[in-house]
Amino acid sequence: MSRPRIVIVGAGFAGFRAARTLERAARGRADITLLNPTDYFLYLPLLPQVASGVLEARRVTVSLPGTLRGVRHVLGEAGRIDLDARTVHYTGPEDDTGTLSYDRLVLAAGSVNKLLPIPGVAEHAHGFRGLPEALYLRDHITRQVELAASADNAAERVARCTFAVVGAGYTGTEVAAHGQLFTDSLTRSQPSLKDLRPRWLLLDVASRVLPELDERLSRTADRVLRERGVEVRTETSVKEATPDGVLLTDGEFVDTRTLVWCVGVRPDPLVDSLGLPLERGRLLVGPTLQVPGRPEVFACGDAAAVPDLENPGQYTPMTAQHAWRQGQVAGRNVAASLGGGEPRPYRHRNLGFVVDLGGAQAAADPLGIPLSGVPAGLVTRGYHLAAMPGNRVRVAADWLLDAVLPRQSVQLGLVRSWSVPLDTASPELARVPGGRRAASSGPGAAHTGDTGNSSAPLVAPSTGTPKNPRPDTPSEGGQ
Incomplete structure (x- = not known):
């Protein structure tokens, strides 16, 4: 009998915690795949210290292959999810495409910059x-x-x-x-x-x-x-x-x-492409983080509208604190759905x-x-x-x-x-000269090719596009 296949989309606070929880709970009894555009987890709260010269960039990144040894890591951006066929279609860093099949899916795609219609x-x-x-x-x-x-x-x-x-x-x-x-x-x-x-x-x-x-x-x-x-x-x-x-x-x-x-932030556009009920752009889930009508699909973090059981009628805010704890609950409940115990609802008391x-x-x-x-x-x-x-x-x-x-x-x-244009669905990836990433590309967006410079430099001519950009120039940065 084949082992159950678990696919986790996104390695932010929720996705990373879900993968680590499942790795420990499964103990080799399931195939766990983590789909993420970069090979690291980013500890976002310390990012201002990178921008101000206190910390070097790699200090706030944690290697996925080095930390999640029992999880298969696939570099790529989820572009389409077929809920009926239970497949995730993705595009890799070199424009290669692939498909992942799943028995359980954890959506932890996170969020992107929130835009307002203000000129300029x-x-x-x-x-x-x-x-x-x-x-x-x-x-x-x-x-x-x-x-x-x-x-x-x-x-x-x-x-x-x-x-x-x-x-x-x-x-x-x-x-x-x-x-x-x-x-x-x-x-x-x-x-x-x-x-x-x-x-x-x-x-x-x-x-x-x-x-x-x-x-x-x-x-x-x-x-x-x-x-x-x-x-x-x-x-x-x-x-x-x-x-x-x-x-x-x-x-x-x-x-x-x-x-x-x-x-502020808005949910990753990937969730909007699923055709499922949303709450202000976030995917509606039940207290156990399962999507109603799709018991094989779980969602957590910024992409999910999770009922706040401490404040009935409200949903948990989009914070790292909630995403981290929801990831753990999602991991445990996925394991429970495969016969590893009873599912539990997400409940969190603020500790400060x-x-x-x-x-x-x-x-x-x-x-x-x-x-x-x-x-x-x-x-x-x-x-x-x-x-x-x-x-x-x-x-x-x-x-x-x-x-x-x-x-x-x-x-x-x-x-x-x-x-690094503001209007992007992939803030974890820097655009590369001659590459395919348009300002609207990323998880949930069509990969239609580079549409040009959507973000003009604020300063200095040195920030412009090179005259002869190499199409194979590697991208800088990541998740």
Whole structure:
């Protein structure tokens, strides 16, 4: 008798945890396949530290083959799922195609940048969902400071040292907090900028930063940001973006070459292609994470609308904390559906949140106890070290080095502006010259070939497309 075939789509928080749980539960009694565009799991909460030069990029990645030894890993993007035939069709990194058959399917495709119909944003802003975007932002910020230092015009120096972040949730708040420290460090090494303080703006239509968290955490983050010099603009957003700056909804035009888009996320377009009931773009599932009418299909993480049993009538929010725990429950319930016990519903009690504000500063409320300053910083870093499934020693070593050594103000130029467009369903993959990836390509999108540059560089001609791009140039970055 053949062993049951389990296919997991996506290796984010939910997919990685589901694969690891199933690997331990199956003990060789099932064939487990993990389909993912990259060969690593990305620990997203530390991505702002990559963009600000605290951590090297590989520190926040965990090898899938090296960690999930009992799981078959297939490099590729899911393009179509035939629920009746129980097959997943995918496209590999070299345009090769393949098909995976399954007896059980776990959909953990995750999310992509959330777009709003604001003129110029898709062309002039960059998101912050994948490693390529973080690497690009690190280079971009460094380049702006270096170009400002060599500029003869005072207005240009100010514009290049002005940085706008839209969205004051987890990601936007941490990007602005770390970014201010990073640019302060960069300008100190430039004698011509000694009298110029970099300007950071954090914009959000909400009435406070971190609107999804307790007000005490919000007040702590707001105070730290303002004391550091970040201009927090609540109930304000972008009305229009141009190559030279952004027009705000309050009527002010800000001269800047940097617009970081952190307004939130939307479910991966793959789930929309299934023709199943959705809740605001997320696939509806039951408490056991099974899709109604399709008991062989499970969904978890950002792509799934999971009933919140602690708050009847609501669905769990799209956070890493929920995705990580849902992945474990999905893995156990898949094993149970194959005769390995009884399925259990997903139920989660909030144990607190942490927000890293850079340096020794953080906001945290472990077990409901509000903390700020150094204690919160210690709790936050301790939490991340405990939560990471690998690389703990390397991350801790980078933190130690950052505390005693100046940051390296070097731009590598590995990821260009045009290779990380905001309007993409594949933030984990950088676009390659002459490649097939269009701005709308990725899981759930048709692979129709490259449609050109959908995201113009905000700055510097050096970010343009090479005159003679090689079609075999490898992509940078990943999941």
